[in-house]
Amino acid sequence: MRAGPSQDEIRRQNLGALLRHVHVHGATTRAELTTTLGLNRSTIGALTADLAGAGLVSEGAPKETGRAGRPSLVVRPESARVYAYASSIEVDRLRAARVGLGGEVLDRRDLDRPRGMDAAETAPLLAGALTEMHHQVAADARCVGAGVAVCGMVRRADGLVRLGPSTGWVDEPLGATLADALGIDLPVTVGNVADVAAFAEHARGVAAGCDNVIYLYGDVGVGAGIIAGGRRLTGHGGYGGYGGEVGHMVVSRDGARCECGSRGCWETEIGEHGLLRAAGRSEARGREALQAVFEAADRGDARAQVAVRQAGDWLGFGVGNLINIFNPEMVIFGGTMRDLYLAAAAQVRSRLNQVGLPACLEHVRLRTPKLGDDAPLIGAAELAFERLLADPLDVG
Amino acid sequence: MRAGPSQDEIRRQNLGALLRHVHVHGATTRAELTTTLGLNRSTIGALTADLAGAGLVSEGAPKETGRAGRPSLVVRPESARVYAYASSIEVDRLRAARVGLGGEVLDRRDLDRPRGMDAAETAPLLAGALTEMHHQVAADARCVGAGVAVCGMVRRADGLVRLGPSTGWVDEPLGATLADALGIDLPVTVGNVADVAAFAEHARGVAAGCDNVIYLYGDVGVGAGIIAGGRRLTGHGGYGGYGGEVGHMVVSRDGARCECGSRGCWETEIGEHGLLRAAGRSEARGREALQAVFEAADRGDARAQVAVRQAGDWLGFGVGNLINIFNPEMVIFGGTMRDLYLAAAAQVRSRLNQVGLPACLEHVRLRTPKLGDDAPLIGAAELAFERLLADPLDVG
Numbered sequence: 013m014r015a016g017p018s019q020d021e022i023r024r025q026n027l028g029a030l031l032r033h034v035h036v037h038g039a040t041t042r043a044e045l046t047t048t049l050g051l052n053r054s055t056i057g058a059l060t061a062d063l064a065g066a067g068l069v070s071e072g073a074p075k076e077t078g079r080a081g082r083p084s085l086v087v088r089p090e091s092a093r094v095y096a097y098a099s100s101i102e103v104d105r106l107r108a109a110r111v112g113l114g115g116e117v118l119d120r121r122d123l124d125r126p127r128g129m130d131a132a133e134t135a136p137l138l139a140g141a142l143t144e145m146h147h148q149v150a151a152d153a154r155c156v157g158a159g160v161a162v163c164g165m166v167r168r169a170d171g172l173v174r175l176g177p178s179t180g181w182v183d184e185p186l187g188a189t190l191a192d193a194l195g196i197d198l199p200v201t202v203g204n205v206a207d208v209a210a211f212a213e214h215a216r217g218v219a220a221g222c223d224n225v226i227y228l229y230g231d232v233g234v235g236a237g238i239i240a241g242g243r244r245l246t247g248h249g250g251y252g253g254y255g256g257e258v259g260h261m262v263v264s265r266d267g268a269r270c271e272c273g274s275r276g277c278w279e280t281e282i283g284e285h286g287l288l289r290a291a292g293r294s295e296a297r298g299r300e301a302l303q304a305v306f307e308a309a310d311r312g313d314a315r316a317q318v319a320v321r322q323a324g325d326w327l328g329f330g331v332g333n334l335i336n337i338f339n340p341e342m343v344i345f346g347g348t349m350r351d352l353y354l355a356a357a358a359q360v361r362s363r364l365n366q367v368g369l370p371a372c373l374e375h376v377r378l379r380t381p382k383l384g385d386d387a388p389l390i391g392a393a394e395l396a397f398e399r400l401l402a403d404p405l406d407v408g
Numbered sequence: 409m410r411a412g413p414s415q416d417e418i419r420r421q422n423l424g425a426l427l428r429h430v431h432v433h434g435a436t437t438r439a440e441l442t443t444t445l446g447l448n449r450s451t452i453g454a455l456t457a458d459l460a461g462a463g464l465v466s467e468g469a470p471k472e473t474g475r476a477g478r479p480s481l482v483v484r485p486e487s488a489r490v491y492a493y494a495s496s497i498e499v500d501r502l503r504a505a506r507v508g509l510g511g512e513v514l515d516r517r518d519l520d521r522p523r524g525m526d527a528a529e530t531a532p533l534l535a536g537a538l539t540e541m542h543h544q545v546a547a548d549a550r551c552v553g554a555g556v557a558v559c560g561m562v563r564r565a566d567g568l569v570r571l572g573p574s575t576g577w578v579d580e581p582l583g584a585t586l587a588d589a590l591g592i593d594l595p596v597t598v599g600n601v602a603d604v605a606a607f608a609e610h611a612r613g614v615a616a617g618c619d620n621v622i623y624l625y626g627d628v629g630v631g632a633g634i635i636a637g638g639r640r641l642t643g644h645g646g647y648g649g650y651g652g653e654v655g656h657m658v659v660s661r662d663g664a665r666c667e668c669g670s671r672g673c674w675e676t677e678i679g680e681h682g683l684l685r686a687a688g689r690s691e692a693r694g695r696e697a698l699q700a701v702f703e704a705a706d707r708g709d710a711r712a713q714v715a716v717r718q719a720g721d722w723l724g725f726g727v728g729n730l731i732n733i734f735n736p737e738m739v740i741f742g743g744t745m746r747d748l749y750l751a752a753a754a755q756v757r758s759r760l761n762q763v764g765l766p767a768c769l770e771h772v773r774l775r776t777p778k779l780g781d782d783a784p785l786i787g788a789a790e791l792a793f794e795r796l797l798a799d800p801l802d803v804g
């Protein structure tokens with residue numbers, strides 16, 4: 013008979029499972045861990061001791077207990093001592109953060125990003141912000157790596173931004189450039205912003221426990237992070253795949269020219285440029301300008317109202333198509349798509365109900381992100397935590 | 409530490425892996441099985457003996473050998489003795505077959521199906537054909553179950569056809585009706601035709617070894633079986649999900665009324681009705697009528713040429729959208745989509761290249777099925793074989 017997994021493999025899996033549980037769920041009693049992980053008490057004790065010895069978790073009494081008897085010890089992630097660098101490169105801003113094990117944002121910096129800034133200019137700015145935070149960290153704290161969320165198609169293996177229509181980036185070696193700029197010997201992992209935000213919302217946000225999720229994320233353009241059958245949809249090339257480019261689903265054969273070179277892409281109707289143009293504000297730019305349109309519509313500005321209704325209609329149209337293709341249990345509207353969804357919910361639902369098949373519509377829930385605009389940062393940090401969670405003590 | 413899997417679990421997995429290998433790949437030497445399955449020679453010998461004892465495989469000398477020395481014994485699936493019933497319910501015909509372990513069609517019957525025939529009329533016809541075949545089977549042969557491929561949205565758990573826009577079926581309990589009509593105590597599993605055809609082409613056809621595949625299947629309407637990350641995309645509800653309804657991706661907001669109740673669905677442009685209407689043959693029906701249009705276009709009939717070019721253009725349009733969403737390595741055109749693709753390959757490719765993102769286009773291959781029109785039947789049989797392969801000796 014084939015041997016089962018080796019003792020080392022089992023130990024690594026169990027360490028990873030325990031650390032992942034407290035990373036995602038926070039402080040957990042030993043009793044809960046025993047039940048949830050299906051391991052006996054002495055094993056949980058031994059694993060916890062190993063992880064505590066490596067400075068990854070701590071143990072202590074629970075904060076309060078309503079029960080009589082000796083309380084079960086609580087295992088907590090060492091959020092202050094173990095952290096990842098996280099960055100989010102958006103069209104109009106750069107965000108840098110330190111995110112502790114457990115997913116808490118410990119420190120952050122926001123910077124403006126002039127449109128047209130290339131990767132070679134962007135990386136030193138982010139590296140500067142991260143280094144500044146680094147100087148304020150306790151000496152015994154440990155950084156496990158850096159993750160970056162960026163709008164565009166990313167080749168995960170080496171952090172190449174293959175194409176960022178909204179930033180204008182083509183074949184930018186962002187991972188390598190940022191690693192150079194940081195000047196530290198740590199892996200830098202780059203992911204698509206919608207993909208990592210979806211991962212964060214799936215792990216610890218509104219989609220926790222859902223196996224089939226579409227997270228629609230808008231900045232200037234629109235992309236989706238898709239969870240199918242409990243796993244990220246990546247397309248060919250695994251996590252370096254380019255799946256989820258729903259913003260470039262063509263919805264109108266004779267539509268407007270898109271920055272990707274095609275015509276009539278969904279994002280020409282629901283993205284920033286299309287909405288501002290429809291509102292008669294072609295010269296405006298940025299999320300504040302979009303919000304001004306939503307506010308104007310709210311105040312009764314007729315042109316803004318038409319623009320918002322039109323965009324909401326197209327939003328429902330495209331989401332209806334995606335629902336027919338994927339049959340998800342949840343659609344999440346993040347970034348500017350959140351704003352548009354909230355401003356035009358009636359139009360979205362009305363068109364969605366026309367386009368979607370009843371069998372697919374009956375169980376789908378429409379939601380806004382629980383992690384809000386932090387989902388890209390927290391998701392970027394997850395890219396860095398993944399290696400630690402796969403092998404917490406580097407058992408090999 | 410957590411215990412590894414039990415001896416029974418390991419044995420069941422190994423028996424399943426060996427049987428699945430010869431089921432998919434046919435006659436295999438013990439030496440190859442040892443290498444492929446990563447088990448030692450004595451284990452392969454023991455597993456083979458168990459499977460042979462249950463009448464699932466046989467062992468013998470290879471048909472020829474170019475090498476000196478004692479040849480490695482060959483393990484073959486007992487295709488003639490172990491079989492599944494397979495049925496395919498198409499809009500204009502019913503097909504029933506006996507498919508042997510190993511995927512060979514051993515016997516078959518084709519029947520016309522008048523449009524409008526409901527499930528209660530269909531099931532006895534299929535059951536009759538299957539029973540007729542049953543009478544010619546050797547006494548020691550064993551049927552492991554029945555699988556059915558049907559166009560429409562299927563709830564796998566109980567074989568309910570939720571909605572078949574092309575057949576007009578709504579909430580038809582096909583699985584139960586066919587089991588009753590067969591009058592045998594065997595499980596009847598129902599699957600969507602595109603889904604099971606994709607599974608068959610992925611297991612033993614043109615997409616073997618590909619992890620990200622879209623199998624586009626046309627009958628009167630159009631659906632897709634999608635493999636993402638090596639697994640079937642099902643959507644919410646697991647294998648009872650309704651994912652892959654790409655024919656109801658709306659491509660034209662003001663397009664023609666679709667049988668699903670919506671407007672401008674992709675299948676109104678590339679399905680049978682749209683193509684025949686565009687060719688000025690609204691009264692015609694069926695695959696022969698479609699083929700007559702392709703032949704007329706080939707002979708220079710101007711109206712047929714316009715219709716074929718238009719449909720090919722829409723085919724490329726929708727496939728381009730799906731490529732941007734899924735980033736697959738292969739798209740397979742099956743059923744009437746094969747005919748349309750071959751008749752209008754230039755239009756398909758031209759529009760596809762406009763709509764698809766270059767990073768997604770560069771590695772995608774367009775193919776026709778290797779299993780041809782038998783893919784639905786072979787895929788239907790796979791539904792029945794799945795239980796046997798999961799636990800060949802019913803180890804429990």
